[in-house]
Structures are given as structure tokens and as C-alpha cells.
Amino acid sequence: MASKQSLIDSILILADSSLILAQRLGEWCGHGPVLEQDMAMTNIALDYIGRSRLLYQYAAQLQGEGKSEDDLAFLRDVGEYKNLLLVEQENGHFGHTVIRQFFLEAFQFPFYDALQNSQDQTLKEIASKTIKETAYHLKWSTEWVIRLGDGTEESHQKIKTAITDLVPFTGELTQAVSCEKELIDQNIFPDYDEIKRKMDALINTAFKQAGLELPTQVYMHQGGKKGLHSELLGYILSDMQFLQRAYPGLEW
Amino acid sequence: MVIEQKNTKEYIFSLLEEVCDPEIPVLSILDLGIVRRVDLLENQLEIDITPTYTGCPAMSLIEATIKAHLEQMTQKTVIIKTVLSPAWTTDWISESGKIKLKEYGIAAPQNQARIQNILFQKEQVACPRCESLNTVLVAEFGSTACKSLYKCSDCLEPFDYFKCH
Ligand SMILES: [Zn+2]
Numbered sequence: 198m199a200s201k202q203s204l205i206d207s208i209l210i211l212a213d214s215s216l217i218l219a220q221r222l223g224e225w226c227g228h229g230p231v232l233e234q235d236m237a238m239t240n241i242a243l244d245y246i247g248r249s250r251l252l253y254q255y256a257a258q259l260q261g262e263g264k265s266e267d268d269l270a271f272l273r274d275v276g277e278y279k280n281l282l283l284v285e286q287e288n289g290h291f292g293h294t295v296i297r298q299f300f301l302e303a304f305q306f307p308f309y310d311a312l313q314n315s316q317d318q319t320l321k322e323i324a325s326k327t328i329k330e331t332a333y334h335l336k337w338s339t340e341w342v343i344r345l346g347d348g349t350e351e352s353h354q355k356i357k358t359a360i361t362d363l364v365p366f367t368g369e370l371t372q373a374v375s376c377e378k379e380l381i382d383q384n385i386f387p388d389y390d391e392i393k394r395k396m397d398a399l400i401n402t403a404f405k406q407a408g409l410e411l412p413t414q415v416y417m418h419q420g421g422k423k424g425l426h427s428e429l430l431g432y433i434l435s436d437m438q439f440l441q442r443a444y445p446g447l448e449w
Numbered sequence: 450m451v452i453e454q455k456n457t458k459e460y461i462f463s464l465l466e467e468v469c470d471p472e473i474p475v476l477s478i479l480d481l482g483i484v485r486r487v488d489l490l491e492n493q494l495e496i497d498i499t500p501t502y503t504g505c506p507a508m509s510l511i512e513a514t515i516k517a518h519l520e521q522m523t524q525k526t527v528i529i530k531t532v533l534s535p536a537w538t539t540d541w542i543s544e545s546g547k548i549k550l551k552e553y554g555i556a557a558p559q560n561q562a563r564i565q566n567i568l569f570q571k572e573q574v575a576c577p578r579c580e581s582l583n584t585v586l587v588a589e590f591g592s593t594a595c596k597s598l599y600k601c602s603d604c605l606e607p608f609d610y611f612k613c614h
Pocket residue numbers: 576577578579580581601602603604605606
């Protein structure tokens with residue numbers, strides 16, 4: 198059996214990544230390039246909040262310390278957050294947000310698809326709930342990658358910049374840390390090499406259609422999954438956690 | 450006599466039929482297909498429901514409404530449990546539910562909710578007002594996460610489509 202702590206830590210990587218991305222996408226609310234895409238991004242954010250709730254509930258239950266999903270979301274500090282570095286990156290322009298989403302979905306689609314066969318019953322159920330939403334997110338972000346890459350000279354240039362800026366944060370996605378390795382060995386998590394092959398295939402197919410190229414020989418940043426973050430996360434948390442920190446236990 | 454009738458599952462289901470989806474009030478939660486199990490005990494009523502979308506903001510309201518309505522009508526303690534598996538799909542929306550959706554101006558999900566359909570199929574959605582298939586997708590995500598926005602090129606009306614999920 199994988200140790201309970203490894204299971205909790207690996208679930209927190211998924212939960213924190215979902216919540217932080219939702220918070221980032223939520224920043225677009227009222228600022229989207231057009232109304233329809235403003236709604237798309239906030240609807241996707243809502244899916245991610247729902248997903249993080251299921252994961253936090255499960256992590257809290259495993260911890261067995263009487264904590265709630267809200268305690269995990271609002272009362273942990275920067276160093277305790279295990280989200281991927283990719284999701285804490287700034288929204289930038291629309292092209293940055295699209296590329297950040299696309300890279301993440303290209304990983305998550307094969308990941309959650311495979312997680313439906315997990316040896317862990319709850320993760321299996323969460324994955325089966327999540328996979329269709331992920332399919333819609335993948336579809337949305339893929340279409341925008343193609344539309345911007347194959348669009349005007351300006352849109353092409355902008356999304357190219359976004360790729361250069363964000364590729365360094367994609368290595369971490371399929372680089373298993375020790376808690377994940379334990380789960381992979383127990384068939385609770387899928388094999389990351391296989392996920393990486395599928396992820397690369399999704400990226401290459403979309404980029405080919407978009408007339409874009411994936412840079413090679415890029416230095417990949419690591420550390421998010423172990424709680425080593427850029428200064429960006431501190432700003433996100435101070436905004437997101439403000440109410441619970443200032444008025445502990447406050448309810449809606 | 451009355452008491453006896455009230456202690457049947459049929460009666461409980463008739464009460465559940467009166468609880469609506471707050472975002473699409475023409476649909477009852479039975480039409481929506483989210484009631485999984487009803488267990489009628491001596492002083493207690495246990496109901497399993499399943500969430501439609503993980504981030505659906507209506508779920509907690511639905512839960513509270515079921516509890517309030519059933520406790521008032523049956524005088525029993527109502528315990529609601531959320532179950533995730535098997536995952537809810539739009540395939541479970543009842544036939545009468547699909548008709549109600551159309552009359553309400555929302556095109557009902559028309560394909561089986563399979564991943565491959567979501568990713569690769571261009572959906573031919575019929576306009577709920579004039580039946581025309583000459584419609585265009587305006588936005589993948591509409592007024593709520595479960596709907597996308599279409600426009601009819603014949604009658605020119607915009608409409609919501611309840612996506613396959
Ligand atoms: Zn029409």
C-alpha cells in the first residue's frame with residue numbers, strides 16, 4: 198500500500214493546481230476579449246473549483262483531523278501549496294491564458310482518462326466525473342490555439358511569445374515527484390511516461406494545424422509540487438484567502 | 450388511510466417531482482435524473498443524489514430544497530447523500546424532460562454523451578423554435594457551464610443548447 202501521506206500529498210497537487218487555476222481564470226471575469234470568451238473562461242473556472250472541492254474533501258477525509266475543504270483551501274500558506282508552477286503564471290494576454298490552459302489540458306486529458314482505472318475507488322470516481330469537463334476544456338483551448346496560431350500575423354506572433362514564455366513550466370507536469378512515484382508503483386496513478394507520449398501527441402497535432410512549433414532544449418522549472426513557488430503565488434493567496442484570514446470562520 | 454398513503458415510495462417520488470432545477474425551472478430533479486436512491490425508513494428518509502457538473506452552483510440549493518420540502522411534507526428526518534459514481538450523464542435526462550426543455554426554448558442534448566463525440570463531432574443542433582437545422586455555434590460555453598450558445602440562421606433567434614455531458 199502507498200502511504201497515506203503520499204496519497205494526500207498527490208491529491209493536494211491536483212487540488213491546489215485546480216484551485217489556483219480557477220482563481221487565475223476568475224481574474225478574467227469582466228475583462229474577457231469578448232463576452233462569449235469571458236463566459237467561457239469563468240465557466241471553466243467554475244469546473245475547476247468544483248473539481249478542487251471534490252479533491253479537498255477527499256484529502257481532508259484521509260487526513261482525519263476534522264478539517265474541511267475550506268480549511269485546506271484558505272488556511273494553508275504558500276510553502277504548503279503544491280500546485281504546478283504553470284497554473285500560477287499570470288494571465289498575460291489572451292494568448293498566454295489560452296496556451297497555459299492548452300498545455301494543462303493536454304496533460305490532464307490523458308491523465309484523468311487513465312485515472313478512471315485507478316486502484317483507488319474515490320479517485321476513480323472523481324476522474325469519471327472530471328473527464329468530460331476536461332474534454333470540453335481541451336476542445337476549447339485547442340480551437341483557440343489553432344485560431345490564434347493560424348490567424349493574423351499579430352495573433353500568431355502573440356501566441357508564439359506565449360509558448361516561449363510558458364513551455365519552461367511544462368516539464369513539471371509529467372515529472373513525478375516521490376509521492377506520485379509511490380502511487381504510480383501501486384497503480385493508483387497512471388504511468389507518467391505514457392501520459393507524456395499522449396500529451397506530446399495532442400500538442401504536436403494542434404501545433405501542426407496552427408502552424409506553430411514547440412521549442413526544444415528548454416530549461417524546465419521544477420518545484421511547485423514540493424511547495425517551491427515563484428513570488429506570484431503569494432499574491433494569489435493573499436487575495437484569495439483574505440476573507441478567511443481576516444474574519445476566521447466567516448460563512449456566506 | 451392518508452397516513453398509509455404518505456408512507457409509500459410513490460408519494461415520496463411525487464414530492465421529488467415537485468422539486469425543480471433552480472436554473473431550468475421547467476425540469477424537476479426526476480426529469481434531470483439526479484435522484485439515485487430513495488430509502489424510506491421508520492422516522493427517516495435517505496436520498497442519494499448525484500451532481501450534474503462538479504462546479505454546478507445549483508447543487509447545494511437543490512439539496513437544501515429537497516430537504517426542506519420533504520421534511521415539511523413527511524415529518525421525517527431527511528438525510529441526503531451525494532454519490533459520484535456512476536457519474537451523471539445527460540443520457541439520464543428523461544424523455545419528458547427533453548420535451549419540456551424544448552418547449553422552454555432550450556435544445557436538448559441529442560447525442561450520447563461519449564468523450565469521442567465531445568471531442569470530434571460537429572453537432573447538428575435543431576432550433577427549438579422552428580426546428581431548422583440551419584444553426585451555428587456562437588459559443589461553446591453559454592449562460593451556464595452545461596449549455597452552449599447557438600443561433601438559428603432561419604428564424605434568427607439565439608438559443609441555448611444543453612450540451613452532451
Ligand atoms: Zn429557428
